[in-house]
Amino acid sequence: MKHGTTGSIGTLNWTRNDKGSTAEMRLATIGLALGTALLATACNNHSEEKQEADQRAAAAGFVPPSVTSRVDFGGMMDRRFRTLDRDGNDIITADEMPSGNSRIRELDRNGDGEVTHSEFSEGTLNWFDRMDLNRDGAVTSEERESSRTERPTTPTNPVALNNAN
Numbered sequence: 001m002k003h004g005t006t007g008s009i010g011t012l013n014w015t016r017n018d019k020g021s022t023a024e025m026r027l028a029t030i031g032l033a034l035g036t037a038l039l040a041t042a043c044n045n046h047s048e049e050k051q052e053a054d055q056r057a058a059a060a061g062f063v064p065p066s067v068t069s070r071v072d073f074g075g076m077m078d079r080r081f082r083t084l085d086r087d088g089n090d091i092i093t094a095d096e097m098p099s100g101n102s103r104i105r106e107l108d109r110n111g112d113g114e115v116t117h118s119e120f121s122e123g124t125l126n127w128f129d130r131m132d133l134n135r136d137g138a139v140t141s142e143e144r145e146s147s148r149t150e151r152p153t154t155p156t157n158p159v160a161l162n163n164a165n
C-alpha cells in the first residue's frame with residue numbers, strides 16, 4: 001500500500017475523477033430518464049391503460065359498444081334501398097337484387113320476386129325489433145351480438161304490430 005503511493009493516488013485520483021464524472025453523467029442521465037419517464041407516465045397513463053384494455057378486448061373478440069336507434073336504422077335501410085333501387089321506381093326488381101344477399105330476398109313478403117319499398121322498410125324494421133331484445137327502441141352492440149346467437153321466442157314486438165295495423 002505504501003509503495004508507489006503517488007502513483008496509486010494518481011491512478012486513484014484519475015480513476016476517481018473518471019468515476020466521478022461518469023457517475024455524474026450517469027446520475028444526470030438517470031435523472032433525465034426518470035424525469036422523462038415520470039412525465040410520460042403522467043401524460044400517457046390513461047391512454048396506455050386504455051390501449052392495453054383495448055388490446056385485451058380485441059384479443060377476446062370484443063367490439064366497442066355502439067347504439068343504433070330505430071330511426072337511425074330506418075334511415076340507414078332507406079339509403080340502402082335507394083342504392084339498390086337503381087332506376088328509382090321504389091321496387092327492388094330481380095335484376096336489382098344484390099347477388100348472394102339472401103336477406104334482402106327474405107323481405108319479399110308476397111313472393112313476387114320483387115321487394116317494394118314498404119316490404120323493405122317493414123321487413124328491415126322487423127329485423128331491428130328482433131334485435132332490440134329489451135324493446136327500448138335502440139339496438140346496442142350487445143343486443144346485436146346476442147341476437148346472432150339466440151332468437152327471441154316472439155319475433156315481433158308491440159311496436160312492430162302497431163305499425164303493421
Ligand SMILES: [Ca+2]
Nearest residue numbers: 085087089091
Ligand atoms: Ca327499381
Ligand SMILES: [Ca+2]
Nearest residue numbers: 108112114115
Ligand atoms: Ca314483393
Ligand SMILES: [Ca+2]
Nearest residue numbers: 132134136138
Ligand atoms: Ca334495446
